[in-house]
Amino acid sequence: MDRTNQNELDKLRRIVLEQDNSAKLLIRRDLELTRANEKLRELDQAKSNFISIVAHQLRTPLSGVKWTLNMVLSDNFGSLTTEQKSFLMKCYESNERMIMLINDMLGADRIDSDKLKYNFVPTQIFDLMDNVLFELTALVKKNKLRVNFINKERTLPRVLMDNEKMRAAVQNLLENAIKYTPEGGEVSIDFQVLDEFLRVSITDTGIGIPDEDQKNIFNRFFRAKNAIKVETDGSGLGLYIAKGIIEKHGGKIWFESKVGKGSIFYFTIPISP
Numbered sequence: 001m002d003r004t005n006q007n008e009l010d011k012l013r014r015i016v017l018e019q020d021n022s023a024k025l026l027i028r029r030d031l032e033l034t035r036a037n038e039k040l041r042e043l044d045q046a047k048s049n050f051i052s053i054v055a056h057q058l059r060t061p062l063s064g065v066k067w068t069l070n071m072v073l074s075d076n077f078g079s080l081t082t083e084q085k086s087f088l089m090k091c092y093e094s095n096e097r098m099i100m101l102i103n104d105m106l107g108a109d110r111i112d113s114d115k116l117k118y119n120f121v122p123t124q125i126f127d128l129m130d131n132v133l134f135e136l137t138a139l140v141k142k143n144k145l146r147v148n149f150i151n152k153e154r155t156l157p158r159v160l161m162d163n164e165k166m167r168a169a170v171q172n173l174l175e176n177a178i179k180y181t182p183e184g185g186e187v188s189i190d191f192q193v194l195d196e197f198l199r200v201s202i203t204d205t206g207i208g209i210p211d212e213d214q215k216n217i218f219n220r221f222f223r224a225k226n227a228i229k230v231e232t233d234g235s236g237l238g239l240y241i242a243k244g245i246i247e248k249h250g251g252k253i254w255f256e257s258k259v260g261k262g263s264i265f266y267f268t269i270p271i272s273p
């Protein structure tokens, strides 16, 4: 073998050795990543268990407080002065907010851990939205808003949905539109058939979402500064939950918004075949 061939052979051996080392390194890295993944899964499970235990433990005493306040406020233990009632009403509302926050935490955790079982049934989503709006009447009145369905008389195709889960998603979206719209504003709901999907849009003339915050809006616990200013309470979990639920239905959610002008939240949901 001449010198050139010998050099080539040495070079080839070095390359093979390097490749061998790289392959070993990759296998080791792969193993490390698998272990790290397992560890993360275990930690995630531990976090889920923790949230679930704490939330359930907190719910019981909070329900007790709610029940007792209800009795006192209904004059079951003698009549109260207007001032006493108004103070107790504040306690009642704070307690309600804590219950709602805990429910949101549980809801978000269930979405994360894929624990929710879905039961898709052909349903008229208009009825669900009308029903949720009815429950929000007090909030609408408080904010002196006009809320209306566009083309109410139109017959809509039924969609494939899990009624209970979709109710939570729709409630979060409608509640936001109402919460973040100043007095005298308007919220309107419309539907449009787009191929095999029904698109629902909820338009408000509210505070809007600042451009720099728009990318974070579906993140857990995120709240834009202008929203915190008008509504101090809020978990920043509603949209995260709504997105998880809508995507589980095979739909999409997105929005368009301008600060000081308003927002439109859209979502799609498959039409029942």
Ligand code: ADP
Pocket (backbone or CB within 6 Å): 172, 176, 177, 178, 180, 204, 206, 207, 208, 209, 217, 222, 223, 224, 225, 227, 228, 233, 234, 235, 236, 237, 238, 239, 240, 263
């Ligand atoms: P929360 O309402 O409890 O803060 P959400 O997850 O429902 O939490 O919403 C996250 C954030 O998205 C809100 O804090 C607010 O900044 C913004 N947002 C959502 N809906 C609207 C809306 N219709 N108008 C203006 N801002 C909105």
